[in-house]
Amino acid sequence: xxxxxxxxxxxxxxxxxxxxxxxxxxxxxxxxxxxxxxxxxxxxxxxxxxxxxxxxxxxxxxxxxxxxxxxxxxxxxxxxxxxxxxxxxxxxxxxxxxxxxxxxxxxxxxxxxxxxxxxxxxxxxxxxxxxxxxxxxxxxxxxxxxxxxxxxxxxxxxxxxxxxxxxxxxxxxxxxxxxxxxxxxxxxxxxxxxxxxxxxxxxxxxxxxxxxxxxxxxxxxxxxxxxxxxxxxxxxxxxxxxxxxxxxxxxxxxxxxxxxxxxxxxxxxxxxxxxxxxxxxxxxxxxxxxxxxxxxxxxxxxxxxxxxxxxxxxxxxxxxxxxxxxxxxxxxxxxxxxxxxxxxxxxxxxxxxxxxxxxxxxxxxxxxxxxxxxxxxxxxxxxxxxxxxxxxxxxxxxxxxxxxxxxxxxxxxxxxxxxxxxxxxx
Amino acid sequence: xxxxxxxxxxxxxxxxxxxxxxxxxxxxxxxxxxxxxxxxxxxxxxxxxxxxxxxxxxxxxxxxxxxxxxxxxxxxxxxxxxxxxxxxxxxxxxxxxxxxxxxxxxxxxxxxxxxxxxxxxxxxxxxxxxxxxxxxxxxxxxxxxxxxxxxxxxxxxxxxxxxxxxxxxxxxxxxxxxxxxxxxxxxxxxxxxxxxxxxxxxxxxxxxxxxxxxxxxxxxxxxxxxxxxxxxxxxxxxxxxxxxxxxxxxxxxxxxxxxxxxxxxxxxxxxxxxxxxxxxxxxxxxxxxxxxxxxxxxxxxxxxxxxxxxxxxxxxxxxxxxxxxxxxxxxxxxxxx
Numbered sequence: 001x002x003x004x005x006x007x008x009x010x011x012x013x014x015x016x017x018x019x020x021x022x023x024x025x026x027x028x029x030x031x032x033x034x035x036x037x038x039x040x041x042x043x044x045x046x047x048x049x050x051x052x053x054x055x056x057x058x059x060x061x062x063x064x065x066x067x068x069x070x071x072x073x074x075x076x077x078x079x080x081x082x083x084x085x086x087x088x089x090x091x092x093x094x095x096x097x098x099x100x101x102x103x104x105x106x107x108x109x110x111x112x113x114x115x116x117x118x119x120x121x122x123x124x125x126x127x128x129x130x131x132x133x134x135x136x137x138x139x140x141x142x143x144x145x146x147x148x149x150x151x152x153x154x155x156x157x158x159x160x161x162x163x164x165x166x167x168x169x170x171x172x173x174x175x176x177x178x179x180x181x182x183x184x185x186x187x188x189x190x191x192x193x194x195x196x197x198x199x200x201x202x203x204x205x206x207x208x209x210x211x212x213x214x215x216x217x218x219x220x221x222x223x224x225x226x227x228x229x230x231x232x233x234x235x236x237x238x239x240x241x242x243x244x245x246x247x248x249x250x251x252x253x254x255x256x257x258x259x260x261x262x263x264x265x266x267x268x269x270x271x272x273x274x275x276x277x278x279x280x281x282x283x284x285x286x287x288x289x290x291x292x293x294x295x296x297x298x299x300x301x302x303x304x305x306x307x308x309x310x311x312x313x314x315x316x317x318x319x320x321x322x323x324x325x326x327x328x329x330x331x332x333x334x335x336x337x338x339x340x341x342x343x344x345x346x347x348x349x350x351x352x353x354x355x356x357x358x359x360x361x362x363x364x365x366x367x368x369x370x371x372x373x374x375x376x377x378x379x380x381x382x383x384x385x386x387x388x389x390x391x392x393x394x395x396x397x398x399x400x401x402x403x404x405x406x407x408x409x410x411x412x413x414x415x416x417x418x419x420x421x422x423x424x425x426x
Numbered sequence: 427x428x429x430x431x432x433x434x435x436x437x438x439x440x441x442x443x444x445x446x447x448x449x450x451x452x453x454x455x456x457x458x459x460x461x462x463x464x465x466x467x468x469x470x471x472x473x474x475x476x477x478x479x480x481x482x483x484x485x486x487x488x489x490x491x492x493x494x495x496x497x498x499x500x501x502x503x504x505x506x507x508x509x510x511x512x513x514x515x516x517x518x519x520x521x522x523x524x525x526x527x528x529x530x531x532x533x534x535x536x537x538x539x540x541x542x543x544x545x546x547x548x549x550x551x552x553x554x555x556x557x558x559x560x561x562x563x564x565x566x567x568x569x570x571x572x573x574x575x576x577x578x579x580x581x582x583x584x585x586x587x588x589x590x591x592x593x594x595x596x597x598x599x600x601x602x603x604x605x606x607x608x609x610x611x612x613x614x615x616x617x618x619x620x621x622x623x624x625x626x627x628x629x630x631x632x633x634x635x636x637x638x639x640x641x642x643x644x645x646x647x648x649x650x651x652x653x654x655x656x657x658x659x660x661x662x663x664x665x666x667x668x669x670x671x672x673x674x675x676x677x678x679x680x681x682x683x684x685x686x687x688x689x690x691x692x693x694x695x696x697x698x699x700x701x702x703x704x705x706x707x708x709x710x711x712x713x714x715x716x717x718x719x720x721x722x723x724x725x726x727x728x729x730x731x732x733x734x735x736x737x738x739x740x741x742x743x744x745x746x747x748x749x750x751x752x753x754x755x756x757x758x759x760x761x762x763x
Binding site: 111113114148243244269270272274276277278279281282285286287288289290291292293307310314315316317400402 | 469473474475476478480481484485487488589590592595599600601676678679680681682683684685686725726727729730732734735736
């Protein structure tokens, strides 16, 4: 009777249950932490030919079953170093798109939830208007952009893409959320003579022309440059975008592969900033609270540089070398301020205007029948250093700016792009 | 002839001690405090420099944000509801005082003049509809959070890119101070809110009405308590608290984005539940504050040991499931004599 009374009053079982509950939760967490305590990006198998620390290695592409890269000019071959997306012969190398000029353009983009996306969509509209004035395109730009980034799924984008096809798009410009998921609809559209040009993402289809970063090179080159700045030693934190998506996985693997040649550079952790400066700052401040050791460098992959600078400034810690892949006006403003104190950094600029203008150029070339050779056009990264920083800093824009950097030259040079077409200038 | 089983004196004393602890736990988050101390000490021992002043202040700032985002959730859970509009109102509040105030040229206080009555109105509407038509507040609050954000995004168009004014960012910077003391203002604000909420819930008539409404709405009605009004006030307060939490969050992050509030929905629920507040009582905001601190310290220590964001999601989910499994068997206030 006494024990029953204790139970109904939540007696001796109650605090014991709490302890058990917390213990269970801790066990779950512990098991999870053990399972994910591997190095960022997972264990990478050493690749033969890895260069010395401070040098970006040139390694074979990972997925070129038909050895197509070797048929390209040397400059293009080098751009495929470490490339991990499937390289396929383009269907548009032999066949022309179904429509000639003037053609209808469809746009499938991700939700406009940051300054880059806002600028990109605005530039696409500007390029469309210019092409319309030149008689290359007709009608209105057909647009499918979901409203909410938080709830968007690949299925939403597939539905939007297929609607563009139904609405009569002759060519589709797309920023894919999930490249693998888009393969089937892109293939189906391609069989109807509708090419798809992707921005930054990658669809493994012979009917798509994927214009974007070689994630390996985009990370390898600035990391190699930063390794020189660090004299080959120090603690490094990686700030990536969204955990689990392909571009993040590839970028993390690329960083790890380059740093294998730098045994004295230690990756102390990986933080995910969601391509948002606010999330980056929150996550990094939490990370720094449990990592009071000196952080010598932060590799940020994707326009989160201002969030990184802000995080360190807010907790009063000295700014590390920020390897700023995807510079913004705000991150360069921080850099410019720190330059006065002797700060030396490295970054990769990539404004929305530059990206869109180059991708639009590819679209026009494909529709003009210039016959792309392969389904991939990897961009060679240009570096921002202290030497050319002033070219990219935006006058009047401070550390809280939402603006892009200055657009210095094209994202892809015309001469470089010509190498990917059998009839350039057609 | 009857026989009586005698309990040994030592065992009786042990049972008495456990009963005392159980009674203390019912009144005060004793176990959570013990776990907090254990987690903190584990961090100090295993992570060099973790217990240092810089680290401590950062942890307190992060806990303050979680705690302030959980204020409204505590109240709605005490009346027997749930509030899933936390994330929506956080972003709405953050947008109002940044991008919208700049676009409409009304300044920070002009934006607050919209934020306060607007959130009270929308939250109160949820409370009314939920009580009047006996609709599950989960659904209504989810819809209202989306509506609130949509209303605020109207003037900003599609983009959500607000920038906090410089003075606002000083409220939550870990290196800022308050009246010369090396304590960021946001921590002071959180302490004041915690004390105010404790006093309100324990020592005011309105606080007692809130508990009674959550414990047994029927008995409350018979006690001449206007339970509909209590629900309306509770959800109105929750909406306002979430919007103000958004202002604090944007002061920390520096700018707004659509995902600013998403983590705090889960965090607010976890803090309330871990702290020991259950639907309809017992509980109070002091427990939530301890819950927020406990979660923050545990997360920070585990991040220090390599916990990824996926691991954090597992942890939050596991803690909520386990705590709910425990509290699901806990007797409500109405069942206790």
